[in-house]
Amino acid sequence: MNDKLGQLWGIGVGPGDPELITVKALHCLQRCPVVAFPAGRHGRPGMAQTIVAPWLQPEQVQLPLWFPYVQDATTLETAWQAAATQVSEYLTQGQDVVFATEGDASFYSTFTYLAQAVQQQQPWAQIQTVPGVCSPLAAAAALGQPLTVQHQRLTILPVMHTLEALETALDQAEVVVLMKVAAVYAQVWQILQRRELLAQSRVVTHISGADQRIYDNLDNHPQLSLPYFSLLIVHCG
Ligand SMILES: C[S@@+](CC[C@H](N)C(=O)[O-])C[C@H]1O[C@@H](n2cnc3c(N)ncnc32)[C@H](O)[C@@H]1O
Missing domain, CATH: 3.30.950.10 (Tetrapyrrole methylase, C-terminal domain)
Structure with a gap:
């Protein structure tokens, strides 16, 4: 365990074209040792993962997080808490984590729920958002x-x-x-x-x-x- 908590960043990576990532989001993406994103379905990479793929370095840890497409509140809360636990493991080791989300990170984005769950589990964690093209x-x-x-x-x-x-x-x-x-x-x-x-x-x-x-x-x-x-x-x- 590291004394200093890592920071969580939520970056909007735009709607699809990798060139529609902002310069700020790109810098953040390339600076963080751990890159999280929603896991894809049916063995295919997810949208955010596909968008950031051209920008990643081989040494960066890639962390797919599973979020179900359901309405049931209990199932959703369980998934958000499980994803937050995975992120927290890196934060408590002092590693910064960037979560890439398609479009903008504050516009109907999973990042909102992940950030809330991480904040519950790690009240001292710093969490910041970088906006994207929605x-x-x-x-x-x-x-x-x-x-x-x-x-x-x-x-x-x-x-x-x-x-x-x-x-x-x-x-x-x-x-x-x-x-x-x-x-x-x-x-x-x-x-x-x-x-x-x-x-x-x-x-x-x-x-x-x-x-x-x-x-x-x-x-x-x-x-x-x-x-x-x-x-x-x-x-x-
Ligand atoms: C959960 S919302 C995510 C919105 C996203 N955070 C944004 O900033 O646009 C998913 C919905 O956004 C719309 N959407 C997001 N990206 C899109 C894209 N590249 N092309 C078409 N529709 C898109 C679709 O209506 C899709 O069902």
Whole structure:
């Protein structure tokens, strides 16, 4: 055990293109001896891991942390505490740990929960965040269209628990971003069709990655088999 605790950094590494990491995040990534990230699924590397891979040195320890995609609070809390314990082992040895998270580290990111659990386990640990390029902003760049202008109101729905939430958002905002849209795309399409908003709606998948795809004529796409990394932007008017 080292007297001095290591520090935990949460860095947003952007939406996919490794060049969309900020200079500050890159310096932090290359300085820390231990690099943690969410473990991938089905034997494939995760998104954050793939983004940082070109920047890592062979001597850096890579620490995949397992986070389940479930709603159950107990299962989630158990996973966050287990991940925090793994991180704490390095911190108590005086080693700094950087956690790479896709997009921005404060925007619907696992880092929030990991940081809370680490702080519970290591109340004296220093934890810092380095912001990153989040997916709605990267989507606007990919579409070549500003996300918002002048006095437009923006609503971001992280996940649609009810279709009512979308109806309310479309009533109240000029621009609506739907994250995690893949699972509910068919229902969303029906609502956009009824409101005659399909022409002003676009889906972007794997933004800024080599396999980025833009669907901009949604009239022709009542059904789409979309990946998890998909978001939909509606410019209502
Ligand atoms: C848990 S949230 C993570 C958000 C992330 N921290 C950010 O800053 O964008 C995951 C959702 O963000 C959106 N997303 C994140 N990265 C994306 C990308 N590269 N392409 C398309 N959608 C993305 C998708 O809607 C996905 O379901």
